[in-house]
Amino acid sequence: MSGALVVLSGGVGGAKLVEGAYALSERAGMVVIVNTGDDFCHLGLQISPDIDSVLYALAGYSDRERGWGRQGESWQFMQAIRELGGPTWFNLGDLDLATHVMRTLGMRDGQSLSEVTSRMANAWAINAQILPMTNEPVATIIETNEGPLPFQRYFVERQCAPALQGVHFQGSSDASPAPGVVAALAGAATIIIAPSNPFLSVDPILAVPGIREALEAAKAPVIAISPLIGGQSIKGPTSKIMAELGMAGSNDDIVAHYAGLIDGIVTHISDPVPPTIESAQTDTLMQNSHDKSRVAQCALDLARRITR
């Protein structure tokens, strides 16, 4: 396998897998294609939560206890915003703010999200390519029983409480893959779909015209890692959403969702082995660096088995 490892990733859960893969020797030339459907403008700042999760994970900056944002983070800015009567539903840490301010500045100066992201990765000595799925604006909109909600309003402000009836990706039909995305998929040795929310974090990537097609045409085996353990999502609303969409919430639903795209799936060790597709089992709960690399290695081993 001459090509690189390519990972499709959303935010926190995906970033753990990306971090695990980055610690392996196969990381050389690793490319991460990241969901930008969650991106939004808040307090005048351009925020790319999933890109930031991946950047922080690979820079070694992730907060391991809180599960999001930067370690050693402080909240003085938020306290001052509160005193000024500003919006407080979305937390911006003092360290994290620098990322958003520099991104906003770069994009206002005419840099693309790709360029801004690449500069940050370089500044933090990250030895992997982190590519936004697209440089065009795409917004994940959640159709709920209370009406349509932009992603962050649903996910952060409402804590996923409203019942999800559907999802659409505003702007995706006019978007094109960011530079390098299609080439990375075409030339990949292995493609992993991280255990991110398939509906909210991976589907927006697949909705960018050209990415699904590149994945289908890729020579490399495509391995998904299931976000479910015992039918439940470890973190986030995957299983709640699956129930709301009328699914049983098993790995079979994940396999069906990715039908035509994936060649294999990694599932949790105690879950039933999916009957219709190549699979590998491991403990998919990623609590420490060892876990993260083990899950990534399991996906790579499955890819190797399929390729042979």
Added chain:
Amino acid sequence: MSGALVVLSGGVGGAKLVEGAYALSERAGMVVIVNTGDDFCHLGLQISPDIDSVLYALAGYSDRERGWGRQGESWQFMQAIRELGGPTWFNLGDLDLATHVMRTLGMRDGQSLSEVTSRMANAWAINAQILPMTNEPVATIIETNEGPLPFQRYFVERQCAPALQGVHFQGSSDASPAPGVVAALAGAATIIIAPSNPFLSVDPILAVPGIREALEAAKAPVIAISPLIGGQSIKGPTSKIMAELGMAGSNDDIVAHYAGLIDGIVTHISDPVPPTIESAQTDTLMQNSHDKSRVAQCALDLARRITR
């Protein structure tokens, strides 16, 4: 005297006097007209250093040891900006950032600097009107032996090292006084020119067409407080600049500079009494709240004496 106390102020030094006046019983309806010639856009944020100094002083937020910015300030954002290779010559504290982010957001939403400032003063329960000299952009440009420098580049980045040859206020001829400024001067009971830098902090206010005229036409006595003690400025480059402009650096130069505008001057207790104008003497070094109020009271008493 039925009108209010009106103070013309620059940043740190002026804000001390404003704080002193605010603590007096005569503060009812107090209006502060603040220099905005130092305002600039940095990291995409709209920064009004002198307005912020006055806001922080009256909110009780000023850092007394550092002499600028907010007490309890932290610098995590700056550390993260440094890691990202961003500009570090102008320090933005984590608390302070909230002011700039909220101002930038408000102005992008179409609010004037007056409106944004007034909202902040309300949020911090400040019982005085803080008015920018103008809502139009005016930029203080320092002509130096190294060429023209925008104010913050000269003052903060270069620490006033280049020799000053002149000052101009870009945009001032097209600017108009912010709402309330002319009316406040016309209806004032007393007008105080704070011990701010006459050339860099007070002159930009006077350069806004209509303000000098309103000051000249005001019925109230106008009292300047000298920024000099023994011919030296306590803080900042006033005496250095006076030397560069060929002045001896005495209170007579200050009186001459404000000729036609002021009716009296407060000077330091050990300095020679200015011969050509009504004056009062006190220790003008403002190290604590008591000092600040004493100096403000001295100016008010001088005004009362002149009015009688």
